[in-house]
Each structure stands twice: as structure tokens, then as C-alpha cells.
Amino acid sequence: MKRVLLVDDEYELLEALSFALTYAGYEVDCARDGCDALAHMQRQVPDIVVTDLMMPDMDGASLCRSVREHPQWARIPIALHTSAHVECGTSEPPPWDAFLRKPARMDDVLSTVERLLTRA
Template identity: 45%
Template sequence: MYSVLLVDDEPHVLAAWSLILVNEGHGVTCASNGVEALECLKHQVPDLIVTDWVMPLMDGLTLCREIRAQTRLAHIPILGHSAAPPADVLQPEWNLCLKKPVAVSLFLTTVGNLCKGAV
């Protein structure tokens, strides 16, 4: 199906969403912060990036800005996924934001829609 880069500093969040996405047939790569995510993006371009907002080393906003500044990556849809999203959740750096916790059905529907370009 689709390839997804998950970025979150909470290992249990990465493990849970990774398992759910893999069970749905998606390919998943995980990174625990923005620096690791950018390293992953040097080697593969996913269909979707799902990122937390508050992380060590490089936060979600900085990661999104770095991605949008690179021509090779700027087209990738980005889903913010955070317990503490910014006040303006419709940041130009990402396509959508879901507040943690989020229902599995909503998460999967949103992932599918973003990958298909339906959002």
C-alpha cells in the first residue's frame, strides 16, 4: 500500500502506530526525532510523514520546515500528531493535525486520505 515515516519521541507511540499501519499493509519507518527523520529521508521518500510536535533535538515544526524547503521532499503530505498541537493547527508546514489520543479508525482514514491526495 503506502510507505509512512513515523516520527515521535515516545517509543510506545511509535510501536503502536507502526504495528497498526503494518497490519493494514503499509510500510513503516520510524524515527524518534526530527534529526533522525531527516536522516531517513536521505535514503527514501515516503508517501506520508506523521510527526509529533514536541520532541528533543528537533521539534515537529522545524522538521516540517526543513522538509518543505527541500524540493525533493516538499510534495510529501505531513500529518501532525501531537498531544500539544500549536494553537494554529493548520500550519502551512503540514497538511493536517490530529490531537493525541486519536481513534484508530480516524487515524487510518486520515492516513489513507492524505496518501491518496484526498485531503
């Protein structure tokens, strides 16, 4: 069974996404910010990370960069799920693999997770 790490500071959203992903057959861990997510990853490496961008302590962009810099985690797919405006005008690709505009439809979240896990 594939493991999903959800990272968001909105409790209700974590609950809804966790329920939908669990119902779809995934094991789900939840974290409230990037620091909490990295602590979770030290204990249990997920197959995919779905993270918000704007969070306290460590934001989603910093989390994505930390995951990419860690040799054992660098190839874990990451989906960014945010309502914030994200600019990708640099020559470097973003440190995430997929972008979901919040509030994403649950079908879009599930299909993105499935697509990224199939590619991994």
C-alpha cells in the first residue's frame, strides 16, 4: 500500500484529504508544516508528498527544497496544493512535480497522486 504525506496547516482540509485518500486505498500521514513533515519523513518515508505552500515555521517551498536536497528522498514525487500565486519564471524547474490550485476538486487530487505514483 502506498503512503501519502499530507502537509497543510488547515486542519479541516487535512481531514478531508486524508479521508478521501484512505478511502482510495492509500496509507496517509498528516503534518501541520514543513518541520513536522520532515520529522514524519525521518520516521516513515512516504511514497509521495502533497503540501501546501503557505504554512508557519517552514513553508512548502522550503519543504520541497529540503526533500530534493536529501539523497534518500530526492526522487519522492511532490504535489504542491495552494491558493497562493506561484511564479515559475526562473530557468530552474520548480522543486515539485505537480501543481494543484486550492481548492482542488477531490478527483483532481486523487488523479494527480495516482499519476505521480505511477511515474515514480
